Every structure is written in C-alpha cells, then in structure tokens.
Amino acid sequence: MQEYQDYFDYEEEAKDVRTFLEFVISNKIFAIETFEVIEIVQMEDYVTVPEFPEYVKGIITVKDSTLAVIDTAKRFKYEENDSVERRCVIICKAGEKRIGLLADNVLKIRDVETEKVLSAPEINKEAFTRYITGMFIRSSGEPCFVVSPEKMMSEDEVELIP
Numbered sequence: 618m619q620e621y622q623d624y625f626d627y628e629e630e631a632k633d634v635r636t637f638l639e640f641v642i643s644n645k646i647f648a649i650e651t652f653e654v655i656e657i658v659q660m661e662d663y664v665t666v667p668e669f670p671e672y673v674k675g676i677i678t679v680k681d682s683t684l685a686v687i688d689t690a691k692r693f694k695y696e697e698n699d700s701v702e703r704r705c706v707i708i709c710k711a712g713e714k715r716i717g718l719l720a721d722n723v724l725k726i727r728d729v730e731t732e733k734v735l736s737a738p739e740i741n742k743e744a745f746t747r748y749i750t751g752m753f754i755r756s757s758g759e760p761c762f763v764v765s766p767e768k769m770m771s772e773d774e775v776e777l778i779p
Contacts, residue, residue: 632730632731633730633731633732634728634729634730634731635650635728635729635731635734636650636651636652636726636727636728636729637649637650637651637726637727637728637729637753637761637763638650638651638654638707638723638725638726639723639724639725639726639727639761640707640718640720640721640722640723640724641720641721641722641723641724642689642690642693642695642720642721643690643693643695643696643721644721645695645762646724646755646759646761646762647689647720647761647762647763647764648727648753648761648762648763648764649707649709649718649763649764649766650763651726653709653710653766654707654708654709655708655709655710655715656679656708657705657706657707657708657723658679658705658706658708658717659704659705659706660686660704660705660706660719661677662677663675663676663677663686664676664677666685669685670770671691672687672688672691672692673685673686673687673688673770674686674687674688674691674719677706677717679708679717682715684708684714684715684716684717685716685717685770686706686716686717686718686719687716687717687718687719687769687770688719689718689719689720689764689769690719690721692748692769693748704719704720704721704722705719705720705722705723706718706719706720707720707723709766710766710767711766711767711769711770712767716766716769716770718764718766718769727755729753733753733754734751734752734753734763735751735752735753736751737749737750737751737752737762737763747768748764748765748768748769749762749763749764749765750763750764750765750768751763
C-alpha cells in the first residue's frame, strides 16, 4: 500500500489577524475592529439634545432604535471638514449600548497581522489617546489609529444615551 504525503504540513503557519474597518476623519485615517461594527448608514437628519456634550451631534433613529451620534472630529478636537459631501455614521457597539460615529468617509476592510498592531501611546487619561486602543502602519506608510467606541464617552455620558 502506498503511503500518503502529509498534505497538511505547511511551511508557513496561518497568521493570526485582526480585521478592521478603516475610515476617514478630517483627512486622517482611523480604524475600528469589525466585530464592533453593526452597520454603516448615510448621515440623515438628527435631533439635537439639550445639555448633551458638545461633541455629540445629536440622536438618530435607525430601525426603530434611537442612538447618539458622536461627531468624531469634534471629539478629537479636529477642525470640521465642511467640504466633505459624503458623511456617514458607523453604528457600533459601545459595551451594552450602541452609538454612531460620524465619519467623513469609509475606506475599506483590512486584515492586519496581530503582531503588527502596536499598543497605543500612553500620555494621560484626558489626552486624545484614551480613545485609541492601538495603531498599525498602512502599506502607504501612514499610521492608522484603532478607535474604541466604548471609550468615546465617559461612563456618566453613556448613561445619558437612550
């Protein structure tokens, strides 16, 4: 009887990867892990809410559910890019709640080897980096920061979300 070769003996093991959705805010590229993304919708009319933080654009209703939309440019203290025609809302999980992240554009879904995702720099809790969980370098050489939807609002602010 003929012996069979081990066809499953690969020279290279499968690499551990993380999958991200890349999006643009004020001409800078950010990413969010795809398991946190529920859907992407066009920015429709929204309702402003009195005494919400300045960076909360308002609330929208999507599929009979109301959620807060965070103006990510304001949250990161960037200048708003009013010339952008295509603005969308990335609806994502933020712990037990859902929130919307306002983005200028969505680029693509990208797989990144886990070992190439660097940890976020630590400055202080109030710095921009508190929303960032990591970063990776894109093939173009640009850094891409990984955003955590759960960290976009403080615990007290999350409690205000319907």
